Amino acid sequence: MIPLTLRSSIDGIREDVVLRINLPEAAGPDDGIIETTDEGIIVRHGNATISIHGIEPTEMAGDVLFVQPNRGVVQRLIRKNSPHNTFLVTERCDQLCVMCSQPPKKTHVDMFGHFSVAATLAPENAVIGISGGEPTLYKDDLFGFLKLVGGIRPDLRFHILSNAQHFVSDDATFLGSEIGRRVMWGVPLYSDQPATHDLLVGKTGAFDLLMDGLAILSQSGAHVELRTVLMTTNAQHLPSLANFIASHVPFADPWAIMQLENIGFARNRWRSLFYDHSEEFGAVAEAIDLSRAHGIPVRLYNFPLCTVPTTYRRFAPSTISDWKRRYEARCDGCIGRRQCGGFFEWHPDAMSYRRLGL
Ligand code: SF4
Structure with a gap:
């Protein structure tokens, strides 16, 4: 099953926020920039850092996420490559x-x-x-x-x-x-x-x-x-x-x-x-x-x-x-x-x- 909610470590954000994640060259003001590390994906947006585990970066580029720091999760509200x-x-x-x-x-x-x-x-x-x-x-x-x-x-x-x-x-x-x-x-x-x-x-x-x-x-x-x-x-x-x-x-x-x-x-x-x-x-x-x-x-x-x-x-x-x-x-x-x-x-x-x- 394709995961829609992912456990994450979220620093630098206190309130729930919607972000699109993108590669640096395509990033706009509402985009978090996606990076790949040995531990998984890191999304940076301003001073905020969101570490997401258990998914390939290529699967998420362009997705729109609902970031919930108090719950420690991100929800994939829109998956770029899905019609659903x-x-x-x-x-x-x-x-x-x-x-x-x-x-x-x-x-x-x-x-x-x-x-x-x-x-x-x-x-x-x-x-x-x-x-x-x-x-x-x-x-x-x-x-x-x-x-x-x-x-x-x-x-x-x-x-x-x-x-x-x-x-x-x-x-x-x-x-x-x-x-x-x-x-x-x-x-x-x-x-x-x-x-x-x-x-x-x-x-x-x-x-x-x-x-x-x-x-x-x-x-x-x-x-x-x-x-x-x-x-x-x-x-x-x-x-x-x-x-x-x-x-x-x-x-x-x-x-x-x-x-x-x-x-x-x-x-x-x-x-x-x-x-x-x-x-x-x-x-x-x-x-x-x-x-x-x-x-x-x-x-x-x-x-x-x-x-x-x-x-x-x-x-x-x-x-x-x-x-x-x-x-x-x-x-x-x-x-x-x-x-x-x-x-x-x-x-x-x-x-x-x-x-x-x-
Ligand atoms: S028609 Fe669909 S459900 Fe039936 S065997 Fe083929 S793939 Fe499976």
């Missing part, structure tokens, strides 16, 4: 999804100031991911972040995971603005049946609020990626959900059907929630066929390529973030590995896909 950079802006949430990979907490730490600095130091044309918790619980801060960073960096785009239940009609102006339209909103919808969706997200009335939010996103011309985690509970609903999306959310681009992640709440519920599509792909195939007939782009996220019938593999891009992706021993030498996203680092060996291998 996401800011966790809050751990609070107003839902309690049965499969939540990041179970919510009651407390909130406001990091928007640090994230704003970090985003302005991102590589050219980067996509900045925003997740939670529910980011729009702090909608004013979130929109402020987008306006500030998007104004300074017209090359950046954003991907925000949100339950889309906190938009009001006044938000349409920003959502439809030039900066607002640089956002892809990743919005979960788990069933066309309101009671099932509400049950899965642990919130009465969530489905109706979500439909209101999607209407505002649609009116503003925002970009929406609908996301449906595949579970035993909703697998057989997929064909009717495909028809529902075609008639009620036709602007979805794409509709992503996503395999379950064995972490957070899903870990203890794996036996009851995991749906092995490699054994029974019928409902997924029907949903794909219906979506295509309606002109809705559909994707399969987190589906190992060889678990998908051949004719549907083109809908299954590699989507698992690099830092939490692994392959099995059987993947060595597989001709599909380059296109395949593999498995989550924490995917269980037991209760896994029965049919594997090209």
Whole structure:
């Protein structure tokens, strides 16, 4: 697994700070200069010295770090060579999804100031991911972040995971603005049946609020990626959900059907929630066929390529973030590995896909 938090010896800094680390010839005022020693990496910024162990300098050059002297750690907020950079802006949430990979907490730490600095130091044309918790619980801060960073960096785009239940009609102006339209909103919808969706997200009335939010996103011309985690509970609903999306959310681009992640709440519920599509792909195939007939782009996220019938593999891009992706021993030498996203680092060996291998 690629390390995102690294133990460090930090001298000359008392407050948390965001720094990009760079080679001397490329350094600007917000850059720490990276040096290599026998003990590891040393980053110098003014009078400050940060010693980082256990990682190669070439892996970190250009990274944007959140330096926390009181904890003795640095977090790699942005890795220059990765397309998977996401800011966790809050751990609070107003839902309690049965499969939540990041179970919510009651407390909130406001990091928007640090994230704003970090985003302005991102590589050219980067996509900045925003997740939670529910980011729009702090909608004013979130929109402020987008306006500030998007104004300074017209090359950046954003991907925000949100339950889309906190938009009001006044938000349409920003959502439809030039900066607002640089956002892809990743919005979960788990069933066309309101009671099932509400049950899965642990919130009465969530489905109706979500439909209101999607209407505002649609009116503003925002970009929406609908996301449906595949579970035993909703697998057989997929064909009717495909028809529902075609008639009620036709602007979805794409509709992503996503395999379950064995972490957070899903870990203890794996036996009851995991749906092995490699054994029974019928409902997924029907949903794909219906979506295509309606002109809705559909994707399969987190589906190992060889678990998908051949004719549907083109809908299954590699989507698992690099830092939490692994392959099995059987993947060595597989001709599909380059296109395949593999498995989550924490995917269980037991209760896994029965049919594997090209
Ligand atoms: S064998 Fe491994 S690399 Fe090949 S398609 Fe299956 S999961 Fe992917």
